[in-house]
Amino acid sequence: SQKIEQNSEALNIQEGKTATLTCNYTNYSPAYLQWYRQDPGRGPVFLLLIRENEKEKRKERLKVTFDTTLKQSLFHITASQPADSATYLCALDWNQAGTALIFGKGTTLSVSS
Amino acid sequence: SQTIHQWPATLVQPVGSPLSLECTVEGTSNPNLYWYRQAAGRGLQLLFYSVGIGQISSEVPQNLSASRPQDRQFILSSKKLLLSDSGFYLCAWTPGRADEQYFGPGTRLTVT
Numbered sequence: 001s002q003k004i005e006q007n008s009e010a011l012n013i014q015e016g017k018t019a020t021l022t023c024n025y026t027n028y029s030p031a032y033l034q035w036y037r038q039d040p041g042r043g044p045v046f047l048l049l050i051r052e053n054e055k056e057k058r059k060e061r062l063k064v065t066f067d068t069t070l071k072q073s074l075f076h077i078t079a080s081q082p083a084d085s086a087t088y089l090c091a092l093d094w095n096q097a098g099t100a101l102i103f104g105k106g107t108t109l110s111v112s113s
Numbered sequence: 114s115q116t117i118h119q120w121p122a123t124l125v126q127p128v129g130s131p132l133s134l135e136c137t138v139e140g141t142s143n144p145n146l147y148w149y150r151q152a153a154g155r156g157l158q159l160l161f162y163s164v165g166i167g168q169i170s171s172e173v174p175q176n177l178s179a180s181r182p183q184d185r186q187f188i189l190s191s192k193k194l195l196l197s198d199s200g201f202y203l204c205a206w207t208p209g210r211a212d213e214q215y216f217g218p219g220t221r222l223t224v225t
Contacts, residue, residue: 034213043203043216044157089157091214100147100172101214105156 023090115140136204
């Protein structure tokens, strides 16, 4: 069956370090993958989208990689700050029609000062 | 600019009671609309999506239903709530294909 996994429920790092979050999927051939940030009690907020023909995408301190052979995406936050503390979700377009996403359960990042 | 509204923000309902959650989008036309549920300790679960008025696709067969009576209005309903329906309900929209989704503020539903 189709599955998307974020293999760390929680990640604790020190301020200034690089946080690396992992998203793996099986039995999918997504056209793209997305990353969202969710703060407690709020709806997710879109961060980055990377397409299957792109290997890497950057936005300010954020970097996403997409390896369709490994079926994996890595999400990096460089020079992390306490304000980066949140839950980060990855999502794939799953029905090929491009009309719906499936989300991972998320990784909760805590950045301590 | 586009905005998405959901109401109510919080709701406490007894088991067996009906449910109606509303979502509206402003500043766009013909959006794709989505209902998700996020239960404690679980991921974001897609419940329904709609690509147009009266067009509803259900991803999870259960005691919930959705309707889209107007272009920018999406309603989630139930005739009889179960305890397992408790959760954080989120509405989202996209301008077309499932590119970046814009989420509403959510409704926290507690079924007692």
